[in-house]
Amino acid sequence: MMTTTTTIIGFPRIGEKRELKFATEKYFKNKISQEELRTTAKELRKSNWKLLQQEGIDAIPSNDFSYYDQTLDAAFLFNLVPQDVQDLPFSELDKYFALARGYQGEEGNVLAWPMKKWFNTNYHYLVPQLNQDTHFKLTGNKIFAEFEEAKELGIITRPVLIGPFTLLKLSEYQNVTARDFINDAVTAYKEVFNRLADSGAKWIQLDDPALVKDLTTEDRQLFNELYQPLLNAKGKLKVLLQTYFGDVRDIYDDLIELPFDGLGLDFVEGKQTLQLVSHHFPEDKTLFAGIVNGKNIWRNHYDKSLTQLKKAGVKKLVVSTSCSLLHVPITVKNENFEPAVKEHFAFAVEKLGELNDLAAIYEGSAKEKLRANQELFAKQRVQEDAELHKQIANLKDEDFVRQPARQVREKIQKAEFHLPLLPTTTIGSFPQTKEVRQTRRQFRRHEINQEQYDNFIKGKIDEWLKWQEKIGLDVLVHGEFERNDMVEYFGQHLSGYIFSKNAWVQSYGTRCVKPPIIWGDIKRQQPITIKWSKYAQSQTKKLVKGMLTGPVTILNWSFPREDISLRESTLQLALAIQKEVLDLEANGIKIIQIDEAALREKLPLRKSDWYSEYLNWAIPAFRLVHSKVKPETQIHTHMCYSEFSDIVPAIDAMDADVISFEASRSNLEILDTLKKQHFETEVGPGVYDIHSPRIPSVDEVKATINRILAKIAAPKVWINPDCGLKTRGVEETRASLANVIEATREVRRQL
Numbered sequence: 001m002m003t004t005t006t007t008i009i010g011f012p013r014i015g016e017k018r019e020l021k022f023a024t025e026k027y028f029k030n031k032i033s034q035e036e037l038r039t040t041a042k043e044l045r046k047s048n049w050k051l052l053q054q055e056g057i058d059a060i061p062s063n064d065f066s067y068y069d070q071t072l073d074a075a076f077l078f079n080l081v082p083q084d085v086q087d088l089p090f091s092e093l094d095k096y097f098a099l100a101r102g103y104q105g106e107e108g109n110v111l112a113w114p115m116k117k118w119f120n121t122n123y124h125y126l127v128p129q130l131n132q133d134t135h136f137k138l139t140g141n142k143i144f145a146e147f148e149e150a151k152e153l154g155i156i157t158r159p160v161l162i163g164p165f166t167l168l169k170l171s172e173y174q175n176v177t178a179r180d181f182i183n184d185a186v187t188a189y190k191e192v193f194n195r196l197a198d199s200g201a202k203w204i205q206l207d208d209p210a211l212v213k214d215l216t217t218e219d220r221q222l223f224n225e226l227y228q229p230l231l232n233a234k235g236k237l238k239v240l241l242q243t244y245f246g247d248v249r250d251i252y253d254d255l256i257e258l259p260f261d262g263l264g265l266d267f268v269e270g271k272q273t274l275q276l277v278s279h280h281f282p283e284d285k286t287l288f289a290g291i292v293n294g295k296n297i298w299r300n301h302y303d304k305s306l307t308q309l310k311k312a313g314v315k316k317l318v319v320s321t322s323c324s325l326l327h328v329p330i331t332v333k334n335e336n337f338e339p340a341v342k343e344h345f346a347f348a349v350e351k352l353g354e355l356n357d358l359a360a361i362y363e364g365s366a367k368e369k370l371r372a373n374q375e376l377f378a379k380q381r382v383q384e385d386a387e388l389h390k391q392i393a394n395l396k397d398e399d400f401v402r403q404p405a406r407q408v409r410e411k412i413q414k415a416e417f418h419l420p421l422l423p424t425t426t427i428g429s430f431p432q433t434k435e436v437r438q439t440r441r442q443f444r445r446h447e448i449n450q451e452q453y454d455n456f457i458k459g460k461i462d463e464w465l466k467w468q469e470k471i472g473l474d475v476l477v478h479g480e481f482e483r484n485d486m487v488e489y490f491g492q493h494l495s496g497y498i499f500s501k502n503a504w505v506q507s508y509g510t511r512c513v514k515p516p517i518i519w520g521d522i523k524r525q526q527p528i529t530i531k532w533s534k535y536a537q538s539q540t541k542k543l544v545k546g547m548l549t550g551p552v553t554i555l556n557w558s559f560p561r562e563d564i565s566l567r568e569s570t571l572q573l574a575l576a577i578q579k580e581v582l583d584l585e586a587n588g589i590k591i592i593q594i595d596e597a598a599l600r601e602k603l604p605l606r607k608s609d610w611y612s613e614y615l616n617w618a619i620p621a622f623r624l625v626h627s628k629v630k631p632e633t634q635i636h637t638h639m640c641y642s643e644f645s646d647i648v649p650a651i652d653a654m655d656a657d658v659i660s661f662e663a664s665r666s667n668l669e670i671l672d673t674l675k676k677q678h679f680e681t682e683v684g685p686g687v688y689d690i691h692s693p694r695i696p697s698v699d700e701v702k703a704t705i706n707r708i709l710a711k712i713a714a715p716k717v718w719i720n721p722d723c724g725l726k727t728r729g730v731e732e733t734r735a736s737l738a739n740v741i742e743a744t745r746e747v748r749r750q751l
């Protein structure tokens with residue numbers, strides 16, 4: 001019998017103390033040299049390899065390290081970099097950062113490539129832009145250099161590279177198509193194979209997660225045209241085709257026919273993976289079974305995993321993670337949770353131990369590990385809230401429907417509020433200056449008392465309310481100065497949430513997020529936003545919007561439970577936020593905005609699952625939050641993007657009265673779709689880009705408003721920026737908004 005071994009798809013590269021982030025940011029600010037940055041990176045790679053070795057992982061990957069993003073790495077490896085970037089008189093690394101972040105300076109002006117969400121994760125990759133000038137060929141060296149680097153440490157690694165199918169599928173094209181690059185891509189990947197084999201590599205791992213999406217006949221053809229010639233030329237090098245984030249049902253038949261040496265399949269998110277494998281898996285191939293969840297932080301349930309592995313019943317088995325560990329924090333060791341809490345978590349490092357345990361148990365040893373795991377899962381981890389469960393079980397259809405219908409409410413609200421045509425507002429937050437962040441920190445550390453803190457926040461609210469009144473905004477906001485983050489702030493006021501100290505996960509480049517953890521059943525412990533909303537409303541005759549985060553976004557930006565469904569947790573969150581909504585209403589707040597910035601985040605990768613697996617409960621969960629308010633209370637929502645043309649009916653079915661969204665960068669394209677599909681919700685398409693410090697001129701904003709009015713009738717339109725202003729400076733914010741108000745006034749006069 002073959003022994004069962006272990007591996008991982010990739011390890012987090014940012015460092016246990018976010019060393020790479022801090023070093024890179026210092027480098028950007030010219031505080032350290034390139035040499036120093038490279039040294040930090042090299043040390044991180046070394047310590048990761050050594051760690052994997054010490055933990056007993058059998059096959060160790062390399063080239064999973066990245067200074068910014070693995071797709072960008074592939075673009076540099078294969079000469080996909082635009083000429084203007086190549087022409088910069090910079091080092092390779094500086095060209096790389098220029099393309100990642102844009103460069104504007106003495107040596108030129110190059111745009112950053114756009115960034116997109118990496119499949120269904122909160123990681124973002126750079127989208128390669130290919131055109132007729134792109135010459136796909138091997139020019140880079142990183143993958144070879146890192147293989148050599150590990151070899152010098154005595155470790156023969158398995159280099160990881162994004163697969164040609166996914167690389168071509170994720171790229172965007174101008175005047176060319178993916179098919180134009182097939183031959184060159186095959187040649188270039190072949191060369192990578194040869195060079196790695198010459199250096200002593202035994203395996204290569206090609207990551208092709210795009211295979212878990214719905215595939216067309218053309219996609220299958222593209223895949224085969226890439227891989228048939230490539231695999232024919234693999235020689236002695238073994239090829240692992242690695243997939244993740246779902247199952248490969250549309251291409252499985254081809255995968256088992258082609259001469260891959262290993263197939264990496266996801267048993268966690270891939271609903272049909274087990275079925276496919278147990279039906280047929282060729283004896284000569286190795287199955288890399290992704291059984292340990294690479295996306296969540298809970299301990300693996302060994303019995304469940306082993307049942308799957310046994311049912312898979314393959315001859316050659318490697319126990320692996322469901323996706324790269326990039327998406328989880330590094331280690332539980334750095335957290336100070338109670339032992340009874342800690343024992344339930346496995347971050348990246350702890351997952352390595354789980355892989356070893358599973359392989360050993362599968363082989364019939366390590367019985368005590370299995371027993372310990374069974375005992376862990378037999379414990380009652382959380383006290384279930386029976387009343388809450390009953391409340392959810394008893395929810396009726398009418399609980400999800402607000403009465404009366406939106407058109408009726410619209411008339412009532414217009415009569416109630418007397419707002420001018422094209423009402424102006426903002427999305428919620430105003431600049432979080434150093435002073436604001438520092439004062440919050442002082443309060444957290446008990447350096448100032450509650451009264452001092454409250455007075456500070458009151459002062460900020462007063463200052464900004466006065467200013468909003470002065471420039472003539474119609475619907476005001478209190479500014480969110482008390483909030484560190486739109487999810488954490490709410491989590492801190494809900495039971496069932498816990499917070500880590502160091503559980504950072506890379507979101508893009510040097511940016512990391514620290515998602516809170518849903519530990520148990522969720523209930524509103526106390527009013528969350530009432531105090532400040534009420535205070536703000538008491539200081540002005542104008543309407544002040546209440547400002548909440550919606551249940552779907554709170555869920556999507558947290559680490560969710562695995563013992564109950566996402567739907568169940570979201571409904572718990574919805575009931576908690578519903579209480580807050582009704583409380584705001586009872587306290588005289590007439591307009592309430594419920595942000596769903598991350599609604600799209602967990603949209604399934606397969607279109608056929610969009611409604612049945614997600615939208616069919618996510619949208620009602622949002623409705624549950626506001627279904628019980630009075631007709632004259634106006635509900636707003638906000639989304640940080642305008643890519644919802646494919647789910648317009650679902651967005652309308654949120655049944656908000658008004659929705660604001662990012663639109664200025666995406667050229668207002670969404671408006672055509674809204675018009676065509678008779679979108680009913682009133683809309684506030686952002687009239688300027690808040691991601692840039694640039695101040696839009698009055699004429700620019702006027703032009704934008706006029707373009708909006710060409711598509712949407714004026715009584716349905718609101719005027720607002722793209723998103724909250726917390727990351728902007730005070731001066732630019734004030735100048736920009738003043739121009740927005742002036743532009744709106746001028747347009748109103750023409751109507």
Ligand code: GLN
Nearest residue numbers: 427428429597640724725
């Ligand atoms: N109300 C929030 C703010 O203005 C919304 C933030 C967001 O959409 N990401 O900051």
Ligand code: ZN
Nearest residue numbers: 639640723724
């Ligand atoms: Zn936003």
